[in-house]
Amino acid sequence: MKKWFSLGLVGLSSAYLAYGLRTLDILDFSGRPGAGYFPLIIGGLLLLATAVNAVLDFREARQGEMHPLQLDPATEGTAELMGVDAHGLDGGRRFPRDVLIILALLSGFIFLLPVLGALAAMIVLMLAYLFTFNQAELLTNVLYALALPAFLYWLFSIILNASLPVGPFGF
Template identity: 35%
Template sequence: MSFRDNATALSATMGRRVDLARRALVRDLVMPALLLLFAGYLTYGIVTMDIPPGTTFPGPGFFPAIIAVGLALFAALLIVRALRAERGGSGEAQTDKSQEEDATARRSGVDWRSLAWVVAGFAAFIVLLPLLGWIIAAGLLFWAIARGFGERRHLMSLVVGLTTSSLAYIAFDMLLGMSLPSGILGWGF
């Protein structure tokens, strides 16, 4: 008999039943943890950034700080939501059958392919930014994330990504006087 045949075999070896609600809570806390890690990474980058003397407000750390605070806020909201869902699902007034139905209704799988597109897109962005520059790397990042979220019009999402990254590049250069990496395009903006 294998572990698949006996749902309690694993819990018997551990001396207790596997708590599905706890597993769901851990699963629901993965994304907030990743958001907090990224917010921490941004905060570390802001703190260790070399800012030239005489830099005026808003400065190079202003927009990354807004993003880091937003990520931390979203992570906190997701944590509160996960904890409320876990606490709400463990009411003792529910019968075993209704608990099983709730657990089945709440159970959802992770779309690993979509997650891989998003994570690989960010990883490629980090690696390719110095080489290809902001416009191309951010356009490809937009395309990868759109693909991860299920967009099937690949050329359209690439065009939208390149347009958006170009507008961001121009806005940072002209409005803020800050240049983003130009990479292989090297237009000298």
């Protein structure tokens, strides 16, 4: 199942890249990066990453498939020594809850985007995400929550002159 999912991701990545190349121009009329610039880069990197993952998954399947709940002996032994439930290492029971949390955070981000503006909504999203999944690192969370949105705002709004939603503070 895993190898077919990886192959499906390669197909979706290929379709994304092809769609971006067919419908968007890489450069605009003045020679600056146009609307197709990022789909080309992101799509190319996405295709490369999913293709490598698919090759590794097919190679793993060819070497001998294990039962989905069976762990390799090294992982199980290490987890047992550390007192960790090894069956929860790859997702486990919390996985559906985490997906729902991320969907709720992204829905909140989409709602807040026109209200607060791009920069403030990104900061709120990053803070909520990091404090949900990385509660122990207060300073690191705040630094990441400020640095990544600031970089993305600088890149898209200032360098690429892309229109981002403007909030009540003018950014």
